[in-house]
Amino acid sequence: MMPRFGDAWVYLSATPLLWLTATLAAYVAAFWLYQRAGQNPLVNPVAVSVAVLVAVLVASGTDYQTYFDGAQFVHFLLGPATVAIAVPLHLNFAVVRRNLLPMAAALLAGSITAAASVVGIAYALGASKETLLSLAPKSVTAPIAMGISEQIGGVPSLTAVLVILTGITGAMIAKPVLNLLGIREWPARGFAVGLTAHGIGTARAFQVNDVAGTFAGIAMGLNGLATAFLVPLLAALLA
Amino acid sequence: MIGALTLLLLCQLAGELLARLSGLPVPGPVLGLVLLFVLCAARGAMPEALRETAQTILRHLSLLFVPAGVGVMVHAARIESEWLAIAVALLASAVLTIAVTAVVFQWVARWSDAGKGAP
Numbered sequence: 001m002m003p004r005f006g007d008a009w010v011y012l013s014a015t016p017l018l019w020l021t022a023t024l025a026a027y028v029a030a031f032w033l034y035q036r037a038g039q040n041p042l043v044n045p046v047a048v049s050v051a052v053l054v055a056v057l058v059a060s061g062t063d064y065q066t067y068f069d070g071a072q073f074v075h076f077l078l079g080p081a082t083v084a085i086a087v088p089l090h091l092n093f094a095v096v097r098r099n100l101l102p103m104a105a106a107l108l109a110g111s112i113t114a115a116a117s118v119v120g121i122a123y124a125l126g127a128s129k130e131t132l133l134s135l136a137p138k139s140v141t142a143p144i145a146m147g148i149s150e151q152i153g154g155v156p157s158l159t160a161v162l163v164i165l166t167g168i169t170g171a172m173i174a175k176p177v178l179n180l181l182g183i184r185e186w187p188a189r190g191f192a193v194g195l196t197a198h199g200i201g202t203a204r205a206f207q208v209n210d211v212a213g214t215f216a217g218i219a220m221g222l223n224g225l226a227t228a229f230l231v232p233l234l235a236a237l238l239a
Numbered sequence: 240m241i242g243a244l245t246l247l248l249l250c251q252l253a254g255e256l257l258a259r260l261s262g263l264p265v266p267g268p269v270l271g272l273v274l275l276f277v278l279c280a281a282r283g284a285m286p287e288a289l290r291e292t293a294q295t296i297l298r299h300l301s302l303l304f305v306p307a308g309v310g311v312m313v314h315a316a317r318i319e320s321e322w323l324a325i326a327v328a329l330l331a332s333a334v335l336t337i338a339v340t341a342v343v344f345q346w347v348a349r350w351s352d353a354g355k356g357a358p
Binding site: 023024026027045046049050053054057058064067068071072074075077078079080081082083084085086087088089090091093099101102103105106109110113114117118119121122125126127128131135138139142143144146147148155157158160161162163164165166167169170173174177178181183185187188189191192193195196197199200202203204206217219221224225228229 | 244247248250251254265266267268269271272273274275276279280285289290292293294296297298300301302303304305306307308309310311312313314317318321323324325327328329330331332333334335336337338339340341342343344345347348351
């Protein structure tokens with residue numbers, strides 16, 4: 001039995017099918033766990049999926065490139081998903097227009113805070129220049145952040161990881177921070193989560209409340225745009 | 240579904256082209272977003288298939304971050320050597336960003352509502 005399993009493993013581990021399936025299976029399992037935990041933000045499905053997949057890859061001696069050859073089909077959808085944000089933006093344009101002023105002010109304050117605070121704190125704690133440049137766009141959704149990182153001299157794949165860590169962190173801490181501040185309105189709550197924690201925060205917001213999810217999606221899109229202009233400008237000023 | 244997916248990809252492709260040709264510091268998919276929004280606004284009504292496809296993709300948005308997240312294993316050495324700076328900066332920045340954004344949003348919303356005489 002063992003040699004035949006070994007042959008099958010050699011064959012399967014070289015095809016995209018295995019790691020594509022593993023990615024979906026890990027996510028389905030992680031999402032089930034998240035539901036079972038009453039959508040506790042600490043049982044974030046992205047965090048659980050990533051932890052399980054890294055453990056499996058390390059245990060089976062598989063490198064990231066082999067894994068990504070399969071998982072790239074999921075990763076690729078980030079581009080069309082970014083374009084798709086135009087749809088909720090258009091559908092909710094009436095609510096958006098009513099909140100134009102608070103959104104513009106919060107966008108400006110939030111995108112500057114996100115980039116400046118992370119770079120400032122990491123610099124004070126002695127992070128390397130490459131890490132600093134890779135950190136700057138961390139609150140923006142992955143495809144946009146990777147583009148910005150590449151442009152300013154960061155490491156795009158490191159930025160992707162930092163973006164996801166930010167998303168998970170933001171989705172976990174949003175509820176206690178917003179409750180502590182006494183922010184009760186869904187537009188304000190959703191906008192803050194989407195601006196800080198992009199798609200992962202938006203996914204979380206949609207699970208909690210539809211209006212919050214919509215505003216999170218809008219904040220994610222707007223912050224992507226704002227940061228794409230702002231961070232290269234800041235980087236040019238600092239260089 | 241296929242038509243809607245094609246439209247999303249076409250907008251992304253046009254966005255990528257536009258980004259390359261114009262030299263704008265904005266990633267292609269973002270310009271694709273703007274393009275699709277303009278198309279929707281010009282057309283007025285939202286095609287049902289596009290709405291459904293977009294909502295299906297966005298509902299499972301967090302799945303799409305998993306492959307890039309697994310890339311943490313490639314950067315394990317750097318993250319290990321700079322873990323304190325990275326961890327503190329990410330956590331503190333997330334708390335600050337959420338707090339500043341929500342407070343500014345609420346403050347301006349109340350201020351502009353007060354200006355209009357709403358409750």
